Amino acid sequence: MISTSPIRAIVTGHTRGLGAALSEQLLARNVAVLGLSRSRHATLNTRFPAQFQEIELELADPTRVAQWIATDALRSFVSGAQTVVLFNNAGMVQPIGPIEGQDAAAIASAVSLNVATPLMLASALASAAADASDRRIVHISSGAARNAYAGWSIYCATKAALDHHAHAVSLDANRALRICSLAPGVIDTNMQAEIRGSGEEQFPMRAKFEDLKRNGQLSSPEQCAAQLIDYALGDAFGQTPVADIREIAKPV
Numbered sequence: 001m002i003s004t005s006p007i008r009a010i011v012t013g014h015t016r017g018l019g020a021a022l023s024e025q026l027l028a029r030n031v032a033v034l035g036l037s038r039s040r041h042a043t044l045n046t047r048f049p050a051q052f053q054e055i056e057l058e059l060a061d062p063t064r065v066a067q068w069i070a071t072d073a074l075r076s077f078v079s080g081a082q083t084v085v086l087f088n089n090a091g092m093v094q095p096i097g098p099i100e101g102q103d104a105a106a107i108a109s110a111v112s113l114n115v116a117t118p119l120m121l122a123s124a125l126a127s128a129a130a131d132a133s134d135r136r137i138v139h140i141s142s143g144a145a146r147n148a149y150a151g152w153s154i155y156c157a158t159k160a161a162l163d164h165h166a167h168a169v170s171l172d173a174n175r176a177l178r179i180c181s182l183a184p185g186v187i188d189t190n191m192q193a194e195i196r197g198s199g200e201e202q203f204p205m206r207a208k209f210e211d212l213k214r215n216g217q218l219s220s221p222e223q224c225a226a227q228l229i230d231y232a233l234g235d236a237f238g239q240t241p242v243a244d245i246r247e248i249a250k251p252v
Contacts, residue, residue, distance in 0.1 A: 005032040006082040012036045013090030021225035022087055027051050034077045059090050060113040065120055075128040083134040085232055086125045088118035093155050097202035114158035138232050139181040151202050163242045170241040178238025184224050185246045
């Protein structure tokens with residue numbers, strides 16, 4: 001049984017990295033959380049039995065995502081909430097490399113996970129939580145959405161799609177719905193390890209990311225999650241449809 005918290009949050013990719021940190025900190029703030037991922041979190045269900053719910057769902061498969069959306073699970077979770085927040089966090093950086101070496105199936109998976117699923121869930125949330133007075137959608141974007149990098153054509157394109165989606169949705173002028181495609185900065189996660197493990201012929205800027213790790217310039221998932229949640233639940237959220245947490249959180 002989910003608690004009667006007036007705030008409910010849906011977090012995709014909640015089992016590790018930034019998604020796990022977001023889920024844990026939301027729960028610690030007494031926000032009920034629905035986690036969506038292809039696996040389950042090791043401890044959250046035991047630690048927060050009254051506030052936490054999770055669904056095993058292959059988010060890179062739009063057919064399965066559509067089938068889940070067609071159930072009553074999302075509507076049931078958000079029922080009675082005053083504020084509902086969707087964190088579209090799950091994503092993948094692969095395929096990395098020049099266009100001629102990209103696998104077609106890998107491209108399809110990346111576009112499905114990074115674009116199709118967030119857009120499908122955003123639409124589903126807007127509909128399922130129609131009675132909520134405050135609906136918020138957070139696309140976890142990237143600096144790669146706004147700057148092109150050799151070897152990252154798919155990742156750059158998919159993150160840019162989230163930015164443009166937020167821009168367009170903001171024009172709908174729905175007062176009960178706010179949206180922002182939010183770049184979280186460079187975080188010390190498995191994705192960063194994956195980037196550093198790619199060859200320079202695939203990703204010419206690999207040395208830059210190695211230097212960030214070596215020099216302690218990566219933010220922790222916990223630090224980033226706290227900043228993202230503060231902004232996502234704050235009054236200023238949605239005033240701009242595309243933002244960077246590093247700019248918002250700068251000390252005055």
